[in-house]
Amino acid sequence: MSQNSKAVSLEAIAAKKKLSSSFFKKGISLALFSGLAYGVYTAFLTMGMTKGVWGDWYGKNTAALSTFVVVYLLAALGNAINDTCSAVWAILYSIVKGKFGDFLRCVNTKPGRIMILAALIGGPIASTAYVISIQMAGSIVVPISALCPAIAAILGKVLYKQELNKRMAVGIFICVCASFLIGSTSFVGGSISKDTFLGILIAILAALGWGFEGCVAGYGTAMIDPEIGICIRQVTAGIADLFILLPILGVMAGRVGISFELASQAFTSGPAMVWFILSGCLTFMTFMTWYAGNSMCGAGLGTACNGTYSFFGPLFCLLVLGVYGGMDGWSLPPVAWIGAGVMMIGILTVSMNPLDLFKGKNKEVDINETA
Template sequence: MKEISKAVSAKAIAAKKKLSSDFFKKGISLALFSGLTYGMYTAFLTMGMTKGVWGDWYGANTAGLSAFVVAYLLAALGNAINDTCSAVWAILYSLVKGKFGDFVRCINTAPGRIMILAALIGGPVAGTAYVIALQMAGSIVVPISALCPAIAAILGKILFKQKLDKRMAFGIAVCVFASFLIGSTSFTGTASAKTLIGFSIAIIAALAWGFEGCVAGYGTAMIDYEIGICIRQVTSGIANLFILVPVFSIMAGKVGLSVNLAMQAFTSGPAMIWFALSGLLSVITFMTWYAGNSMCGAGLGTACNGTYSFFGPLFCLLLLGVYGGMDGWSLPSVAWIGAVIMMFGILTISMNPLDLFKRKDDMGGAMDEAA
């Protein structure tokens, strides 16, 4: 009887370890997929801002718009439309899943308010800075914005006394080195002031997203990540469309300009098709990222999501450069190398890369022992 009991116990342990292994691998797959979809979102959003009325606004004569409006107001509007579309997709998803009531109830709770704060940081600030940087400097800014995990690690240490050991410090140093490597391709004799400004604004996006990561991590620990994402996207869409865009309009000296531009943008069919797709990809990105984090750990999940530093330029090249036939979306080899180094640095911050092989070996050994 003891031998039978041991055999059953061994099989149970083996089955449990297999489930844990499959769960962990699925989490990694989801987190990697979130990095892939974030790269696609970047390309689709940028494509939308070249179609329809946007082509006139960014055209040779800029449709009579001032340099400030073209550089900042239009970027804020593009981000606002994307986040508004994303909010619609998130609400539809909550209705299908039967969680819309939970979404409404969670808004005025402590974790709900934390998610609103995270959305205000990540939407109007980081999101708009990201789009401005893309319009100014192209896809070279994508790996720079991916510095956010390194920034989140530093801010977590400062604000919440979170762990920051030698391995994480090394990973941060690798990310900084990669960012300088990527940035060096812009600091040439032919680099324009516009490119350098876009590069700097991408750093602002990374700072804001790093801060958002610290805040949102606390909020999503207390509520369903699908509800948290819905709160984030709705808040970001509203704040961008009804606060940030009008503020830029006032700064441009034309109070009613934001309404006029928004109406033209929302009724521009050729562009809205791409914005609808970028909004959908934005929701998918956050959902798969948060789901991956819950299955393989926030550190590894964030590292896998950080692969958008490579996928962003890749999809911009394929969609805008190859498919769209637009110039300026190819990157020098040094930038691609820097993007890969950045991915390694992000992984090192989140975990010891050797643990991936140890985990696999441990799983295999345990399975052999159980058998």
């Protein structure tokens, strides 16, 4: 082979490596953005549930609503409106991308049914539990709900016989320790309020649901376009929230019609719907960038980057609700912020070997030197 041919070959290899590196970095950026978007969505959704008619429901001059309705049905309603708005954004996006027909065709396929199952677990169950926990205990539950990657690793071992090595076990242990560290900040004078304790338990339920959803959805998106899969998930979650979960909670509250009455008032409350439309958009963007990031940098690293919402959630709740909204109770003690940071380290350790990040950097340097 001539010297010119060798030079061209080396240049081609270097160009390919550079392109792969750029693709990988873009995936990390998208996955990190998904964690940030999740934090903003949490703050916007919670803000929406303080505006308009929601202010009457949760305020001192509240209508004659039972404790069950205020604590559980209203939280489920807030999540239902958010998921419905997110579904509308997902449909609009599929239309713009020319994939709405593919969405309709994929719904009744095996991958589509798997995504529907994932949506039923993650929407009506996990997401509603997440909203309830925030209403009961505040932003302290956000990092605790971020246990879902660790839970997904355990469930993957149990359900699919996936690898659960020593590194992953260490990461899970770090996550659990971080959750206890965060939870310890709720103890005031050696005791914890009933609502805060229950909110933390419900946040763990949300983490369980999202962990299970991650196992199911990971299998489904391996066989379907992620953009179509996300559309199926969001539409299913919105429909299930509105027409399955809310009526069930209405029956539990003593009158099935109350869920539709409250939903009608909520959907026509302009000051609140502005925030729900924004939170729905951010919810859709969260899943879009998370799935896209996973496909570009790997599910492990993508999940770890998305897990940064354990930090961004409390941060944006503080900025939007505490600073902008002037509401008390949204600041966290320094120990909780440290716990959120430790949680991110644990998530990274579960998802991948942190040393690989430095190995990848070294390899990139070698490539550039070779070029």
